[in-house]
Amino acid sequence: MSHSTDVTPGHAPTARGYITGFVLALVLTLIPFGFVAFGSLSQGAALIVIAVTAVLQLGVHLRWFLHLDMSTEQRWNTISILFSLLIMVVMVGGTMWLFYSLYVRHMMVGH
Amino acid sequence: MSSNAHDLNSIRAAARADTEVNFGFWIYLMSDVIIFSMLFLVYVDLSQRYAGGPTAADVFELRGVFLETMALLLSSLTFGMAMVNLHQGQKERVVIWLGVTFVLGAFFLGHELSEFAHLIHEGASFTRSGFLSAFFGLVGTHGAHVFFGLVWIVVMVVQIKLRGLTPPVASRLARLSLFWHFLDLVWICVFSTVYLPGVLQGVAA
Numbered sequence: 001m002s003h004s005t006d007v008t009p010g011h012a013p014t015a016r017g018y019i020t021g022f023v024l025a026l027v028l029t030l031i032p033f034g035f036v037a038f039g040s041l042s043q044g045a046a047l048i049v050i051a052v053t054a055v056l057q058l059g060v061h062l063r064w065f066l067h068l069d070m071s072t073e074q075r076w077n078t079i080s081i082l083f084s085l086l087i088m089v090v091m092v093g094g095t096m097w098l099f100y101s102l103y104v105r106h107m108m109v110g111h
Numbered sequence: 112m113s114s115n116a117h118d119l120n121s122i123r124a125a126a127r128a129d130t131e132v133n134f135g136f137w138i139y140l141m142s143d144v145i146i147f148s149m150l151f152l153v154y155v156d157l158s159q160r161y162a163g164g165p166t167a168a169d170v171f172e173l174r175g176v177f178l179e180t181m182a183l184l185l186s187s188l189t190f191g192m193a194m195v196n197l198h199q200g201q202k203e204r205v206v207i208w209l210g211v212t213f214v215l216g217a218f219f220l221g222h223e224l225s226e227f228a229h230l231i232h233e234g235a236s237f238t239r240s241g242f243l244s245a246f247f248g249l250v251g252t253h254g255a256h257v258f259f260g261l262v263w264i265v266v267m268v269v270q271i272k273l274r275g276l277t278p279p280v281a282s283r284l285a286r287l288s289l290f291w292h293f294l295d296l297v298w299i300c301v302f303s304t305v306y307l308p309g310v311l312q313g314v315a316a
Contacts, residue, residue, distance in 0.1 A: 009123035012198040018191030025184055029299075033177055036307045039314045046311055054303035058296060065187055065292040073129045077137050084141040088148045095152055 011073060021064025028057040118276075119200050125278035126197065126285040136286040140293050143256075147297055150249040151304055158309075160241035167242065167305075168313025170235050175226060176306045179219050180298065186215035187295045194288050202276050205284075206268055212291070213264045216257055223254050246305065253301055256294050263287050 032050040035041050041049065062068045068078045127133065158167065193208035227247070230236065237247035267287060270280050 009120045009127075012123060013191065013194050015192060015195050018188055018195065021191075022184065022188040025187075029180055029184060032303065032307055033173070033180070036310050036314070037173055037177075043311055043314075047308060050303050050307050050311075054299055057299050061187070061292060061296050061299070065191060065295070066289065067128070073127055075129075076134055077128055080138060080141050081144075084144050087145055091145065092148055092152050095149075099156060 011067075011071070013067065017064055021060055024060045024064070025057050028053045028060065119198070121278045122200060122276055122281040123198055125282040126194075128285070130282065132282060133285050133289070136289060140289060143293070147249075147252070147300070150245075150252055151300060154245040154249045154305060157241040157245040158305075162240035162242075164240040164243065165233075165235045166312065167309030170230055170233075170243075171306050171309045171313075172226070173306070173310050175222060176302055179222050180302055182215045182219045182222075183295050183298050186212045186219070187292055189215060190288060190291045194284070197276065197281055197284055200276055202271060205276065206271055209264055209268050209271075213261060213268075216261050216264070216291075220254060220257050220261065223250070223257075227251070250301060250305065253294065253297055256290075256297070260287070260291055260294055263290065 032046075032053045035046050035049050039046075062081075066077075068074055068081065070078060124130075128137070189208050189211045193205050193212065196204040196208060230243075235243055237244050264287065267280070267284055270283070274280055
């Protein structure tokens, strides 16, 4: 297997970038753990905080640790993760729909 | 090993995300995303099916989960430092940061395995209820990934020691980097879907 050296070198990751991502991820971890540990919110509100901070932290990891963006180097990785999200929505959403429908029909037969 | 500009350029080119092998590995990770999404779905569906056995609030311990989370998050930073040094051709520093990452990953896995052993000892095994089957299935699959990540780190340290920072080694490190950060990404979903809502049930009850 030959490695040509005329390929453009990739964009070098920086310590500053990783530290930025780490600090943001740390804050977004401490917030939900703090609310659960000290129980200062209603259950519904705490679940919303957990969900929102989780989605934000996923974004932080994708941006600063996995370096996803629309640059030439990362474009196909980004497109393929978006496609995977589509597949995920179809499979998870479709299965939930199916389970829910089965559950409702089961209840109808039972009564 | 001397690192002149030519070496650095070939190392950086091999570590690019859009080389065929690195993109191919990314596609594998995307298939793992689908597998994990279905495991999460199974867990959410079964998370209240205790079959008269222990509930989520009974078996989850927030302090331990917090330590595991911190270890894995910190290991993402230390792996990042290994990649920064790879791009600068600093062989010894890459090995040191990989070593730190290994220790943090091993702490995470050791903690998880002792949690599993404790649960099984208490009679809260994966055969006890639908909830525990789904829990061990999901968290165990993630743990298995971490195990193979640790094996991979050892293999890469040996390769760096034997061959130095060659383009093939840099290319493999780029894939291990994707794998390791991906594991941390899945863990965010694990503590947000499994542990925090589980502990919350106990607080509300």
